[in-house]
Amino acid sequence: MAGRKKVEGISLAAFAREMGVSPNAVRQRVKSGRLAKAVLPDGSIDSVVARVDWFANCNPNQQRRKPAAKTSKLRADAEGAEETSEYDLKVERMQVDLEAAKINLERLKETTVDKEEARRAIRSLMRVFRAAMLNFANRYASDIAAEVEVDAVLLAGVLEEQMRVALAELSKTRAPMDAGTFGESAC
Known part of the structure; x- marks a missing residue:
């Protein structure tokens, strides 16, 4: 009985689902070398390295994503807990930066006092x-x-x-x- 070959990472399609993009988009990034570090010797993808490379080489505002409600519900069902994506973390970080900029602007306009x-x-x-x-x-x-x-x-x-x-x-x-x-x- 021949067993399946054990893979170290996840499949290309699984990573595409995780990122909310088509498998073809992931293939194109691997082919162009933007995800080359994430491809393991057995052909699978190291999810952590791939996510870092993915977000380092893209503009999150131009990304097409699946609706967050569906993907987070699927994740919550699969893992038993809700997870925050890196994109959501970036959005939260940008909101904090925006609020800090507004406070600095008010200080410059002298509408607030230390x-x-x-x-x-x-x-x-x-x-x-x-x-x-x-x-x-x-x-x-x-x-x-x-x-x-x-x-x-x-x-x-x-x-x-x-x-x-x-x-x-x-x-x-x-x-x-x-x-x-x-x-x-x-x-």
């Missing part, structure tokens, strides 16, 4: 606010005291003490974007 720059601006604003509140009692105590007819020095002391208590409470409040507390000093 997170660290926003944190520094918030800290600076809060320092100015704190200084203004600490000076409030000294600047306005005499005017308020004259209006309500109390001792200006006593009123200034009470106002300053209450401002410090209010600022201490405010310093425990979290700033936007996790910049730390408002009372934190900058680096």
